[in-house]
Structure formats: C-alpha cells, structure tokens
Amino acid sequence: xxxxxxxxxxxxPQGQELYQKLVAKRGRIDGMYRSLLNHPELTRHVSDLxxxxxxxSGALPDAxxxxxxxxxxxxxxxxxxxVKHEPVARKSGVSTAVIEAIRTHHxxxxxxxxxxxxxxxxxxxxxxxxxxxVVQDELAAALGLQGVLELVVLCGFYEMIAGVIFAxxxxxxxxxxxxxxxxxxxx
Numbered sequence: 001x002x003x004x005x006x007x008x009x010x011x012x013p014q015g016q017e018l019y020q021k022l023v024a025k026r027g028r029i030d031g032m033y034r035s036l037l038n039h040p041e042l043t044r045h046v047s048d049l050x051x052x053x054x055x056x057s058g059a060l061p062d063a064x065x066x067x068x069x070x071x072x073x074x075x076x077x078x079x080x081x082x083v084k085h086e087p088v089a090r091k092s093g094v095s096t097a098v099i100e101a102i103r104t105h106h107x108x109x110x111x112x113x114x115x116x117x118x119x120x121x122x123x124x125x126x127x128x129x130x131x132x133x134v135v136q137d138e139l140a141a142a143l144g145l146q147g148v149l150e151l152v153v154l155c156g157f158y159e160m161i162a163g164v165i166f167a168x169x170x171x172x173x174x175x176x177x178x179x180x181x182x183x184x185x186x187x
Contacts, residue, residue, distance in 0.1 A: 003169045004035045015040035022047055025055070031080055031170045032161060050161075053154050059147035062092035065154060067102075067115060068122050070094070072155050074102050074180070075126055078162035083176045103179055114142045118151060125155040 011019055018040050022029050036043040066089035073081035089099060101108035117138045124131045139148045172178060
C-alpha cells in the first residue's frame with residue numbers, strides 16, 4: 001500500500017497557511033489534498049490550477065465542466081473524483097439520466113450538440129489523439145478558443161488528479177460507496 005502520511009499535524013507555518021486557504025475555499029480537505037500536502041509548494045500550484053478551472057474561469061459553463069469531470073472520472077475508474085463531483089454536477093444541472101448513463105459506462109442520450117462535442121474532445125484528450133477539426137470548430141464557436149483550451153486542460157488536470165489518487169491509494173471519503181461497483185462487481 002503506497003498511502004502517504006497525513007501531514008496536517010506537522011505542517012510548516014507556510015503549509016498551515018495553505019491548508020487553511022484550501023479549507024476556506026473547499027470547505028474541508030481530505031483524501032487527495034491531504035496526500036499532496038506532503039509537498040506544500042506543489043500542492044499550492046496544483047490547487048491554484050484546480051481553483052482556476054473550477055471557480056475562477058468563465059469559459060466553461062458549470063454543467064459542462066462537471067459533465068466533463070464525471071466523464072473523465074468514469075473513463076479512468078476514478079471513484080474518488082466521481083464521489084466528490086457527482087453532487088456538484090447534479091447541482092449545476094446535469095440530469096440524473098445523464099449521470100447514471102455515464103456512471104454505468106453507457107452512452108448518455110439527450111445531450112446537446114455542445115455536450116457531445118465536449119465529450120468527443122475529452123475522449124481525444126484521454127486517448128492522446130488530435131481533436132477533429134470539426135469538433136474543435138464547434139467548441140470554439142460555442143466556447144471561444146480559451147474555452148477549448150480550458151476544456152483540454154480540465155481533462156488533463158483530472159487525469160493527473162486520478163494519477164495521484166491511484167498512486168497513493170487515496171480512499172473514498174468516509175462512508176461513500178464505490179459508485180462503479182455493485183455488489184462487488186464492476187458496472
């Protein structure tokens with residue numbers, strides 16, 4: 001087991017200040033950020049990018065951003081990311097039917113063209129393929145070039161976070177069931 005120690009009780013003054021900043025922005029810090037806090041300076045940079053992508057940008061509508069995060073989480077099997085973002089996705093307007101389809105690894109129906117294009121681009125990112133020009137053009141028309149760039153970086157960011165979660169055996173939040181398992185079997 002590659003689990004890292006919880007450094008929150010032995011943080012330097014600068015690390016403690018960062019911890020308090022993270023708690024103030026996110027409500028509480030568990031799992032992944034507790035692991036990352038073993039390297040406070042790295043955590044600050046990761047957090048700054050995550051904060052920008054989730055809270056500081058206006059290029060991606062909230063529902064589209066959360067749809068993408070759930071998609072990436074499911075494609076990677078990152079249950080921790082799913083558990084943290086599924087309630088946010090619901091609150092932002094992603095429908096229960098779409099969430100359930102993604103969770104069970106089915107093609108969601110009833111998506112808008114922009115949502116379909118965004119998921120196609122996300123799949124390109126995860127597969128490390130070029131985004132087809134027609135998809136990029138559709139996204140750029142709806143989101144602007146900055147939105148297209150943020151979409152790609154968002155997917156890569158959550159892929160990086162999944163890497164940290166898997167590498168250091170970050171457990172699901174206490175009491176959260178694995179959303180991708182049903183009676184001990186993968187969906």
